[in-house]
Amino acid sequence: MQKASATPETMNVTGAEAIIHCLLAEGVDILYGYPGGAIMPVYDELFKFKDQLHHVLTRHEQGAVHAAQGFARVSGRVGVAMATSGPGATNLVTGLADAQIDSTPVVCITGQVPRHLLGSDAFQETDIIGISTPVTKWNYQITRAEEIPEIMAKAFYIARSGRPGPVLVDITKNAQFDSLDFQYKPCKGVRSYTPIPEPDADAIARAAEMINQAKKPYIVYGQGVILGEAEEELKAFVEKSGIPAAWTILGLSAMDSDHPLNVGMVGMHGNYGPNVLTNECDLLIAIGMRFDDRVTGNLETYAKQARIIHFEIDPAEVNKNVKVDLAVLGNAKETLSLLLPQVEARSHEAWLGEFRKKYEEEYASVIRKDVTPDKPGLTMGEVVAQINKATDHRAVIVSDVGQHQMIACRYAKFRESKSNITSGGLGTMGFALPAALGAKMAAPQREVVAIIGDGGFQMNIQELGTIFQTRTPVKIVVLNNDFLGMVRQWQELFFDKRYASTVMTNPDFVKIAEGYYLKARRVEDRASLAEAVEEMIASEDAYFLEVRVEKEDNVFPMIPSGASVSDIRLK
């Protein structure tokens, strides 16, 4: 593209065009958004650059930001969402909060009323900087075109570096119209910001010593392993040290599900052994996880007998919830590779045997009934097992929030990292459908299966329109029990079965999907389940599968809210 040059290195462009050049310079080739008055100059440029930059029109701004999150989680790249001012911007807030708590690199660009109208309560003016501050890693309002290149470079740098997170850049309309001499320099650092703490050789040596001395060491790994791309380092550490390792919900898929030392999931609906044995290990090695309350249960009775080492990139997470004996700050990839040569090759057969024994107990009382039920009604677990079988453990599984999510994270099997996409920290119903769209666009060669409840599906059901328009071959499974199942389960267990506002009178989901011209099918009996799942996976187009499951099944094991990990219930 020929442009009048101000200097040999710069070109004179409008702010709106500069934004496009910034996105291209950051390697962005796809973004999600929704146009409106205050962002129209940028959309006008998007139209001109549509060969280089694919804009996906979602049906709601919340869909745009969740799609950007799904894209980021699968690709490891920064996801980008765009919206207009006012309601466009406020509709992004849930996604920002979700990306903040789940450390997802996202840049959101919002239009804003012109500089001279700021503070005048102009049409579609809202203080999105004020609103988004607590749910962003960083945010900035651009009011002059000349600020665009530097701020955009900083936005991408901050979103992706260190512990990733969402950044919002709000751009007044005058800054989009005005011209600037454009030159792009990627951001290499911000003087007030240390993205990754320097690893401390002494801390690593002490960690190795504690690990080598331990009789019953136990690893719990989280998303820090995935975000730090430390999967190989984790595997090497686990295999050399022979230490059993369990995942948090966001750590899932960092290790092969079938690895003999990968012992299951911790947390409220995690596996029996990994929870109970937390209180029997003598050394707990936490890697890239943040001791969320859904993981620890009652902190007063959490791993009190054990010494604790915390491998963590964010110093603010150390001693936040659980007091640790040793913190090893840094990127897990780096700290684990420094640790590895100092760790003795060991095996912990007897200790590992305790995990196996607990698994057998859990299998007998929970897993067998979930996955190979002998009652007539379909279970969520058997659907997930069928998906495992049909995809050979190679799919990206995107789950929403609730019972089906816990079942998906308990039973879905993975061989590849960055394959379990779910809203962990925020628990955002409505996340999965748009996130699956973004995930599939990030990895078009992979099978992407969204597993969603009947409640969450209806929270962003409009994104079926985006899936249809973009012809994105996402596979959508709705596990329909006509209830807000997780809340219903709590009402059954803790509120004497008073099912306050959890009964759903649902529409004909198959007809709705067909209304969007998607292939759609409903399964109500076991006989047709396997064949329906296979048909869905074999489909080259998007496919909607509704599975009518047992209405009042519960997810077990369960650590009741406020109870100890030792008091996990099998029924």
Added chain:
Amino acid sequence: MEKQWFTISVYSENHVGLLNRISGIFLKRHINIESLNVSKSEIDEVSKFTIVVFTTERWTRHIVAQIEKQVEVIKAFYHTDDETIYQESALFKIASHLLFDERQIQNIIKESNSQIVTVSRDFFVLAKTGRRHEIDQMYHELEPFGIMQFVRSGRITVTKAEMPISAMLEKFQHV
């Protein structure tokens, strides 16, 4: 853990919106800011927040860690009162006739080491710099005579220990 007074010092870039970001960290944890002062620091273009809270050390440590995590914050510290030199300033506006009618007021001015900033026909203004309890004491002594207006600043502190901010910034220049 016992609640006590802590002074949080924050060295930061001077950017629009950072005060909101920092105050939000207290808001999220339902912790009240007892006193707040923002000013330039000993380093060019670096601002210093001085924030006083009454809470436990555990919460103070969390808050400081969260503040320091903000992109535009260079460094945050917390100190107990023993570890800092701290002062507040106050202004008292008092009716001028009292200066002549109430001899005790002149004694209060002398004993409190306060200064008369201005005197007009209707009122005079006293300035007092010192610890919170000294200002409180002066307030209680003047109160019976009638205080037309009173205002007290946020606490400002310097620490007894060194604050290695310049060295940190210097290091960045050479990266």
